[in-house]
Amino acid sequence: MSLSVYKVWDVPTRIFHWLNVVCVLGLMAIGTVILNADSLGVTNDGKVILKTTHVLVGYVFALNLLWRLIWAFVGGKYARWASILPFGSGYTEKLKHELREMRLGRTVNYRGHTPLGRIAVTVLLLTLTVQAATGLILAGTDVYMPPFGGVIAENIAAQGLDPSEVRPYAPETVDPEAYAQMREFRSPVIQTHELMYFVLIGLIALHLFAVVATELKHGGNIISAMFTGRKILNSPPADADE
Numbered sequence: 022m023s024l025s026v027y028k029v030w031d032v033p034t035r036i037f038h039w040l041n042v043v044c045v046l047g048l049m050a051i052g053t054v055i056l057n058a059d060s061l062g063v064t065n066d067g068k069v070i071l072k073t074t075h076v077l078v079g080y081v082f083a084l085n086l087l088w089r090l091i092w093a094f095v096g097g098k099y100a101r102w103a104s105i106l107p108f109g110s111g112y113t114e115k116l117k118h119e120l121r122e123m124r125l126g127r128t129v130n131y132r133g134h135t136p137l138g139r140i141a142v143t144v145l146l147l148t149l150t151v152q153a154a155t156g157l158i159l160a161g162t163d164v165y166m167p168p169f170g171g172v173i174a175e176n177i178a179a180q181g182l183d184p185s186e187v188r189p190y191a192p193e194t195v196d197p198e199a200y201a202q203m204r205e206f207r208s209p210v211i212q213t214h215e216l217m218y219f220v221l222i223g224l225i226a227l228h229l230f231a232v233v234a235t236e237l238k239h240g241g242n243i244i245s246a247m248f249t250g251r252k253i254l255n256s257p258p259a260d261a262d263e
């Protein structure tokens with residue numbers, strides 16, 4: 022069997038991937054504690070520290086993600102939307118072919134994402150984007166941090182109080198009616214953020230299972246390719262000449 026080496030993941034894509042892994046794991050860990058803060062007996066001061074730390078890691082996560090979404094317009098061929106989104110000419114045929122081969126216990130080599138992998142990556146990027154957007158809103162409504170914290174504090178500050186004095190868990194610094202309205206607006210945002218956290222746990226488990234199973238069953242070192250940028254394939258990839 023002859024093996025060939027193919028360059029696939031460019032440096033920005035690999036940096037995004039591993040920085041994203043670190044941020045998402047950190048956000049999940051802190052998020053789990055926030056979610057269970059009351060049963061863990063965390064004080065209000067402790068909650069503010071947890072949420073502030075979560076938001077600071079969240080900024081790195083959101084900027085890294087934004088950069089990846091831009092890179093998908095300008096980056097290398099396999100990092101682009103055309104190689105990610107599950108549409109485009111012949112996509113359905115390629116997907117059917119991959120599924121057929123899978124049922125037969127065979128694999129179709131791709132230099133970039135396989136058709137099935139494209140669905141997985143799209144859903145992951147979408148979920149991460151929802152998590153970044155809802156998180157940035159929560160940063161404003163919960164701990165009055167940028168980008169929306171200033172405008173929210175202005176709207177809910179207690180009569181005669183400077184908005185910069187508005188503090189989390191300090192009801193005396195807010196106007197009760199305006200605060201209640203803001204919390205009502207926030208409600209679907211936190212519900213979405215919480216739901217996506219559970220969806221992400223499922224997606225990450227699926228992602229890990231898929232890459233480990235592919236690596237063990239078919240080789241092609243797709244895990245180390247995300248470190249080295251290179252895949253080693255035993256037959257020419259189906260997307261070689263696209």
Ligand code: HEM
Nearest residue numbers: 048052055056076079080152153156157159160163215218
């Ligand atoms: C993969 C990304 C993320 C995950 C998995 C995640 C997870 C979580 C979880 C599980 C909670 C607790 C929800 C609850 O108490 O009901 C939470 C709360 C929160 N998250 Fe995130 N988060 C992510 C990204 C972000 C980002 C990017 C930001 C902002 C920059 C952010 C800001 C917040 C804030 C302010 C809260 C507190 C809301 C509250 O409980 O009152 N999150 N997050």
